[in-house]
Amino acid sequence: MHNSQDVQVPFGPQHPALKEPESFLVTLRGEKITASSVKIGYNHRGIEKACEERTYIQDLYLIERICGICSHSHATAFSQAVEEIAGLEVPKRALYIRSLIGELERVHSHLLWLGVAGHEIGFDTLLMYTWRDREVVMDILSLLTGNRVNYGMNTIGGVRRDITPAQAKEVLKAVDTLEERTKYYIKIATQETTIIDRLSGVGVLSKKDAISLGAVGPTARASGVARDVRKDDPYAAYGELDFKVITTNTCDVYGRTVVRVLELMESYKMIRQILKDIPEGAITVRAPRKIPAGEAASRYEAPRGEDFHYVRSNGTEKPDRVKVRAPTLANVQAVSKMLEDRYLADMPIVIAAIDPCFSCTDRSIVIKNSGTRNSKTVPWEVLHVQSIEWYKEHKGIDFSALNKKYAKHFKI
Amino acid sequence: MIRPGRMFKQLVSSFFKKPATLNYPAERSGMPEGFRGKLKFTPDKCIGCLMCMRDCPTGAIKIKKIAEKQFECEIDLGKCIYCAQCVDSCPKKALEITQEFELAKLDRKKLTVVFNAENKGEAR
Numbered sequence: 138m139h140n141s142q143d144v145q146v147p148f149g150p151q152h153p154a155l156k157e158p159e160s161f162l163v164t165l166r167g168e169k170i171t172a173s174s175v176k177i178g179y180n181h182r183g184i185e186k187a188c189e190e191r192t193y194i195q196d197l198y199l200i201e202r203i204c205g206i207c208s209h210s211h212a213t214a215f216s217q218a219v220e221e222i223a224g225l226e227v228p229k230r231a232l233y234i235r236s237l238i239g240e241l242e243r244v245h246s247h248l249l250w251l252g253v254a255g256h257e258i259g260f261d262t263l264l265m266y267t268w269r270d271r272e273v274v275m276d277i278l279s280l281l282t283g284n285r286v287n288y289g290m291n292t293i294g295g296v297r298r299d300i301t302p303a304q305a306k307e308v309l310k311a312v313d314t315l316e317e318r319t320k321y322y323i324k325i326a327t328q329e330t331t332i333i334d335r336l337s338g339v340g341v342l343s344k345k346d347a348i349s350l351g352a353v354g355p356t357a358r359a360s361g362v363a364r365d366v367r368k369d370d371p372y373a374a375y376g377e378l379d380f381k382v383i384t385t386n387t388c389d390v391y392g393r394t395v396v397r398v399l400e401l402m403e404s405y406k407m408i409r410q411i412l413k414d415i416p417e418g419a420i421t422v423r424a425p426r427k428i429p430a431g432e433a434a435s436r437y438e439a440p441r442g443e444d445f446h447y448v449r450s451n452g453t454e455k456p457d458r459v460k461v462r463a464p465t466l467a468n469v470q471a472v473s474k475m476l477e478d479r480y481l482a483d484m485p486i487v488i489a490a491i492d493p494c495f496s497c498t499d500r501s502i503v504i505k506n507s508g509t510r511n512s513k514t515v516p517w518e519v520l521h522v523q524s525i526e527w528y529k530e531h532k533g534i535d536f537s538a539l540n541k542k543y544a545k546h547f548k549i
Numbered sequence: 550m551i552r553p554g555r556m557f558k559q560l561v562s563s564f565f566k567k568p569a570t571l572n573y574p575a576e577r578s579g580m581p582e583g584f585r586g587k588l589k590f591t592p593d594k595c596i597g598c599l600m601c602m603r604d605c606p607t608g609a610i611k612i613k614k615i616a617e618k619q620f621e622c623e624i625d626l627g628k629c630i631y632c633a634q635c636v637d638s639c640p641k642k643a644l645e646i647t648q649e650f651e652l653a654k655l656d657r658k659k660l661t662v663v664f665n666a667e668n669k670g671e672a673r
Contacts, residue, residue: 195606198632262556269569283585289632297637298583329555
């Protein structure tokens with residue numbers, strides 16, 4: 138409903154409060170947001186299509202680069218799917234190492250988020266200190282995997298690097314330091330009035346809305362939805378680890394902060410447990426180059442929420458189809474709900490609170506007028522002719538001569 | 550106790566501490582063991598199976614036959630993503646990773662480095 142008092146303000150795609158290009162169209166009445174809509178798609182990189190052109194081994198490194206923060210999540214989800222199709226039994230030790238890197242990644246992602254949240258509410262002191270402490274876990278990740286980001290730890294059928302006892306000792310030392318610092322941040326988050334007053338009651342997403350909008354990860358858990366793939370559908374070594382799913386019922390940004398800092402403590406517990414219980418043995422099984430025909434879906438609890446990968450193979454060295462649903466795509470719909478009846482000034486922190494990663498998300502398909510009277514099916518031949526016409530009309534390029542020359546490749 | 554300024558004590562104590570950052574390039578932290586830096590190729594070990602070329606995700610590596618049982622390797626450091634998959638794929642361990650990471654060049658052509666009997670990882 139629009140009346141004369143409503144003003145529509147475009148927010149993004151380039152905006153100082155946003156870290157990535159995405160666009161929000163907000164309808165304002167005074168300072169209050171009455172409606173908002175999200176538009177994504179500015180960062181589309183065509184990774185899924187590119188995966189179809191490369192072998193499974195090459196895809197691992199491409200998939201890993203979907204996200205810089207949760208690169209291990211994507212690579213693990215993809216390799217899990219491929220291993221399921223190929224029927225590979227991954228060694229226990231490899232599964233434990235996967236979980237270890239996954240938890241270390243969660244620690245670095247949550248500390249990063251805490252800093253970003255501090256920055257968005259003007260508490261830059263918190264940003265400086267959390268990011269300083271995050272370097273401890275980054276150093277550990279580079280020690281174990283050989284890189285600070287894009288670890289390259291996974292391969293089809295296991296992991297690429299083993300963990301030596303000396304490295305395990307280093308990890309435990311770092312976890313002790315991080316745990317002490319995290320206890321300090323829990324104290325800050327629960328006692329500092331700047332944080333409590335600024336974040337309480339901001340970006341409210343009720344439990345009912347969280348379920349109906351399909352929120353995942355810390356966003357859902359802060360609304361009281363105990364949804365965690367590590368518990369619900371255990372993968373890697375999580376079935377044998379003892380941990381709690383952290384939930385709060387405050388349903389606001391403050392709850393999301395508390396969930397994340399308390400999850401850090403669970404991660405430290407898990408890391409210690411993994412290093413204590415890690416079985417001896419091989420770290421990889423030999424994987425075939427040609428993966429037999431089949432399809433598999435794989436789920437992974439990334440730091441931001443559930444990450445979903447679908448892989449279909451056709452018996453060759455290259456996959457037939459790869460589909461990635463990054464956690465932000467599940468959470469971004471909830472942002473419009475969270476912003477309703479809130480002030481414009483809350484917008485940056487509400488968006489930041491879902492820990493968005495828009496370039497991970499930008500691979501969705503939009504089907505217009507699906508199932509309505511206006512829907513129609515356009516055959517490939519017609520599309521092909523249309524594309525030639527479009528280029529001739531809009532770009533002044535005539536492809537018809539070239540098209541005749543290569544007609545036999547187009548299967549028309 | 551809920552009150553503002555909970556980080557104040559930390560801030561004051563930081564005044565008397567060394568900075569957390571290093572004065573790079575004068576001071577260096579050093580790379581961890583196993584860091585994936587610039588690749589190194591040993592021509593004597595190569596058997597020309599081309600597995601590295603087949604597995605490289607970006608097509609950065611090229612193995613050329615220059616004479617009977619002699620191979621040279623050309624690596625485009627601009628394309629290389631330093632995943633070290635070629636090191637894993639090589640059956641004869643002709644490829645290794647080094648800890649060298651300061652690889653920026655002002656000339657794009659100098660990014661293509663060649664390893665053969667005479668040249669040990671410099672531009673041609």
